[in-house]
Amino acid sequence: MALTPVTPQTPGFTAAVAAGAGAFFGLFVGTAQATGLIGILIGAALLGALGFVFAGMTDKEKPLRWATFALFVVLGYILGGLPEAVLGGLFGWFAGWFIFWLATSRYRQHLAPYLTPGQVLWHYTFRVICGVIFVFLITPILVVMPLSFNAEDFFTFTPEMLRFDPAGYSLKHYQDFFTNDDWQQALWNSIKIAPMATLLSVSFGTLAAIGLSQPHVPFRRAIMAILISPMIVPLIISAAGMYFFYSRIGMQGTYFGVVLAHAALGIPFVIITVTATLVGFDRSLTRAAANMGADPITTFFRVQMPLILPGVISGGLFAFITSFDEVVVVLFVGSAGQKTLPWQMFTGLREQISPTILAVATILVAISICLLTVLELLRRRSERLRGMSPG
Amino acid sequence: MSDTTQSGPVLAADGTPLKRSLARALRMQKLRALMLIAPLLLFILLTFILPIADMLFRSVENRIVSDTLPKTVVALQEWDANSGEAPGEDVYAALAADLIVAVEAKTHTRLGTRLNYEMTGISSLFRKSGRKVKRWDLAEDAPFKEKFIDIDKDWADPEVWRTIQTYSPKYTNGYFLNSIDMQKGADGAEARPENQQIYITLFQRTMFMSLVITASCIVLAYPIAWILANLPARSANLLMILVLLPFWTSLLVRTSAWKVMLQQQGVINDVLVWLGLVADDARLVMINNQFGTIVAMTHILLPFMILPMYSVMQTINPSYLRAAKSLGATNWTAFWRVYFPQSVPGIGAGSILVFILAIGYYITPEIVGGTKGVFISNRIAYHISSSLNWGLAAALGAILLVVVLLLYWAYDKIVGIDNVKLG
Numbered sequence: 083m084a085l086t087p088v089t090p091q092t093p094g095f096t097a098a099v100a101a102g103a104g105a106f107f108g109l110f111v112g113t114a115q116a117t118g119l120i121g122i123l124i125g126a127a128l129l130g131a132l133g134f135v136f137a138g139m140t141d142k143e144k145p146l147r148w149a150t151f152a153l154f155v156v157l158g159y160i161l162g163g164l165p166e167a168v169l170g171g172l173f174g175w176f177a178g179w180f181i182f183w184l185a186t187s188r189y190r191q192h193l194a195p196y197l198t199p200g201q202v203l204w205h206y207t208f209r210v211i212c213g214v215i216f217v218f219l220i221t222p223i224l225v226v227m228p229l230s231f232n233a234e235d236f237f238t239f240t241p242e243m244l245r246f247d248p249a250g251y252s253l254k255h256y257q258d259f260f261t262n263d264d265w266q267q268a269l270w271n272s273i274k275i276a277p278m279a280t281l282l283s284v285s286f287g288t289l290a291a292i293g294l295s296q297p298h299v300p301f302r303r304a305i306m307a308i309l310i311s312p313m314i315v316p317l318i319i320s321a322a323g324m325y326f327f328y329s330r331i332g333m334q335g336t337y338f339g340v341v342l343a344h345a346a347l348g349i350p351f352v353i354i355t356v357t358a359t360l361v362g363f364d365r366s367l368t369r370a371a372a373n374m375g376a377d378p379i380t381t382f383f384r385v386q387m388p389l390i391l392p393g394v395i396s397g398g399l400f401a402f403i404t405s406f407d408e409v410v411v412v413l414f415v416g417s418a419g420q421k422t423l424p425w426q427m428f429t430g431l432r433e434q435i436s437p438t439i440l441a442v443a444t445i446l447v448a449i450s451i452c453l454l455t456v457l458e459l460l461r462r463r464s465e466r467l468r469g470m471s472p473g
Numbered sequence: 474m475s476d477t478t479q480s481g482p483v484l485a486a487d488g489t490p491l492k493r494s495l496a497r498a499l500r501m502q503k504l505r506a507l508m509l510i511a512p513l514l515l516f517i518l519l520t521f522i523l524p525i526a527d528m529l530f531r532s533v534e535n536r537i538v539s540d541t542l543p544k545t546v547v548a549l550q551e552w553d554a555n556s557g558e559a560p561g562e563d564v565y566a567a568l569a570a571d572l573i574v575a576v577e578a579k580t581h582t583r584l585g586t587r588l589n590y591e592m593t594g595i596s597s598l599f600r601k602s603g604r605k606v607k608r609w610d611l612a613e614d615a616p617f618k619e620k621f622i623d624i625d626k627d628w629a630d631p632e633v634w635r636t637i638q639t640y641s642p643k644y645t646n647g648y649f650l651n652s653i654d655m656q657k658g659a660d661g662a663e664a665r666p667e668n669q670q671i672y673i674t675l676f677q678r679t680m681f682m683s684l685v686i687t688a689s690c691i692v693l694a695y696p697i698a699w700i701l702a703n704l705p706a707r708s709a710n711l712l713m714i715l716v717l718l719p720f721w722t723s724l725l726v727r728t729s730a731w732k733v734m735l736q737q738q739g740v741i742n743d744v745l746v747w748l749g750l751v752a753d754d755a756r757l758v759m760i761n762n763q764f765g766t767i768v769a770m771t772h773i774l775l776p777f778m779i780l781p782m783y784s785v786m787q788t789i790n791p792s793y794l795r796a797a798k799s800l801g802a803t804n805w806t807a808f809w810r811v812y813f814p815q816s817v818p819g820i821g822a823g824s825i826l827v828f829i830l831a832i833g834y835y836i837t838p839e840i841v842g843g844t845k846g847v848f849i850s851n852r853i854a855y856h857i858s859s860s861l862n863w864g865l866a867a868a869l870g871a872i873l874l875v876v877v878l879l880l881y882w883a884y885d886k887i888v889g890i891d892n893v894k895l896g
Contacts, residue, residue: 110748113748113749113750114747114748114749115749201804204804208696209700211696212696212697212700215696216697216712216715218693218772219697219715219716219719219772219775220715220719221734222719222731222733222734222772223718223719223722223726223727223730225730225733225734225740226729226733236738237732237733237738237739238739238740238743239740239743286512286513287513289509289510289512289513290509290510290512290513290514292509293505293506293510294506296502296509297502298502298503298506299503299506299507299510300503300507303885303890305510305514306890307881307885307890308517308518308522309517310890311517311521311522311881312517312521314829314877314881314884315525315833315874315877315878316832316833316834316835316850316873316874316877317833317835318835318850318853318854318873319525319528319833319853319870319873319874319877320521320525321854322528322853322857322866322867322870323521323524323526323527323870324520324521324524325857326524326527326528326863326867327523327524327527327528330527342520343520345516345520346516346517346520346521349516349517403721406723407723407724407725409724409725409836410835414858424724424725427725427729428725428836431725431728431729431732431840432839432840439729440733443723443725443726446722446723446726447722447723447726450718450721450722450723451718451721453721454714454718454721
């Protein structure tokens, strides 16, 4: 959908902007090879020339873009080798797209016609800024994944990895994770603790959330503040308090103590998600059920529960991930027998640094992607049930 | 209602006055709601609130001195700490009697450790005396003053006795004084020597770094929230994944990722060296200092800032901005005078949330903070697990808790806890 009718740009304009981009990237290539200044000059000249030529040939976009791509792959290969060829390919693809994006004025098409050139420039500058922040958000997580396949015991990319040499990659850290007793015990402990804690916090939390969403609740605000407080109070304080108290009553270092502590930490999440779901719940449905002779328990399980189930499940997922991820409280309340996965990672990071941590991290990222997908599906289902979105 | 001659209250079907019948129904409703909440409330009170109350109690509790040395404490009441002389024989006799019992129960070393927090050297004094006192007999070996001073001449030091006297009450504010770099001196509270002052600095650093983290979160989250709120729903949902994925990824995964990125042989330094921006022998030090903590925690807490900002910005009507521009406002004026004030509630909600979370952080500073980038939480953890000075840990925790609860109260007033949203 084009908002603004456009005409192709002049070769001069295209060449000038492309030369600017070329100078910017040339600077980095230049500093890596010899000096920055030469890089700037060569980059600006190269892209400027391409821009000038391509601006007149906008009808042959596809072949020209392939040609640019090939040109930069070859250039990269000559300068460095395989890794540089990949980078060159990426840059070539970008350069081809960028020049034609400028030359055909496609960048102007989707913006309102009354914008001044300054506003158009700001529009795209802003997008670039946002892009940089998104990169900041996601890069740390992406970097961990390839490093977990490292064949060496390092936390860095080895030259073999950068050359895409198969010898540089291996699954040995994954193998270590699946065969090492410490890690397996920790995984097993996490699997034992998290579901119990989740069960406790979901059952208590759902009940209380239903109570809290009744029309007349005395001291509602104060009760809510108390129930949410485990999320707000710094973990170290909760951990210290529980450590002192549980050791007084002999529950420090027991499985049950850790489960209770984790259940308390997960409750705010259940309360928040379930009360949010109950806001959209139609009370006349329970009255209708009662009217037709259903007792309160039947009403709850047959009418109310199916409708608020998405909220309950996502609250449960939050509670599960809280317990599965928690390290501070278990560090103090648990003993060596309750060593969980995060605890093992924490000691791994502090003491013996082994890339097995990165393999575990990659597995955990995969798990969180699954959880995120489940949550998103639940959210859509819940919106559909409430008629908030079509489809 | 048709019969106007009938007086008296309106009646319900069963003959009770309607007013009372309604009041009873309301009471039943309230009771039912409370019954539903009660199990959870009880659970939270037992597993969470009670432990914290217990911790707060520990920060003032000081029974150990009067429990271990009951007779000495009574005898010491008469003694004037400012006299500059050691107390008389009656106090030493009482001490001998108390210590014989204490050594039997092996509690004298714990008392020594406790008093050692206040005056270094007392711990070894008690341990040493305990070994000798064990062989004494109360009736035959009197007088004791000379004997104690024979064991260690520190027993003649009025300072030792002053410390015992100062900490003999059952409750003390000593831990709190300690946690603001003060101590109980001869006449009331006084500042600690310069070289022992660490907590005020640590509190200031925690505050300062939390503020920096909050500020950088605001700066980074604002554009993201803006673009998410203003893009078409499809692309916004896609980009939202980039925000939610870090949010859902394990904290330790993100922390280890930053360790991988920031260390001297790490990814960022490698890239900078490869680009020739930094010489190989002058790699940047970005970890185990304040910079590392700030970068890693900004990344970890960023989603908590983006999500509240996004939910507020979604409700701002974009036509206001267009209206302002069509009335002649420049881009900047339209943003600053029209859009920004409407987005302030989002900034407020996010900032308080991020600040509350930042101020109590433990894991990330512990791993990437080194010695210069740690928070007060790390000190609390140190006192619980390494130095075993639980009273001081409790006092530091109590101060931190008060700050957080104040912020929580403000958050409740400004945003309302009902409005907290997740994901």
